[in-house]
Amino acid sequence: GDSVTQMEGPVTLSEEAFLTINCTYTATGYPSLFWYVQYPGEGLQLLLKATKADDKGSNKGFEATYRKETTSFHLEKGSVQVSDSAVYFCAHPYSSASKIIFGSGTRLSIRP
């Protein structure tokens, strides 16, 4: 069945460090992939998305490329800030296009 696997946290980095959060998926249909972010005390919000193979989604300095050959959608940022501290979820649609399956989340903490 469909699944999303992402690297376990917590991940702790210093400000301006390079970030990678790994995500791999198995999907039987609906090719879109998402990264959602949850800031402390808030609900999730969409960070970026890609709708087909080789697409790159980007937002707020974050990027992720939909790699069909490796079934991956790794999240990257060149220089993280304290304000990026949050929980990040990789996700994709399943069963029906309206439903989304989420990974277990990766907590990111950035030290000043």
Added chain:
Amino acid sequence: DVKVTQSSRYLVKRTGEKVFLECVQDMDHENMFWYRQDPGLGLRLIYFSYDVKMKEKGDIPEGYSVSREKKERFSLILESASTNQTSMYLCASSLGQGVNEQFFGPGTRLTVL
């Protein structure tokens, strides 16, 4: 500014009580969802509604029911709360057909004693 609101941020209930969690969205979305969020498990779908009075079970519906009498409102009901239902509950909504962004409320942290 689009919004999904949930009736409470924090709730404490006793075992066996009937619990209502309310969610309202102002975006005229057809789809609404209830998830629970637990450490290490991510988000798990409890119930999904794609129209007024329509509902579909998610991955973990046991112990829960839902009600959607109006398009903007989706209620989650715990008929007889148990301690293993202590969790963070998140409501979300999205446009109808196709792959669309889900918009989330801030969550309700429910503790069942």
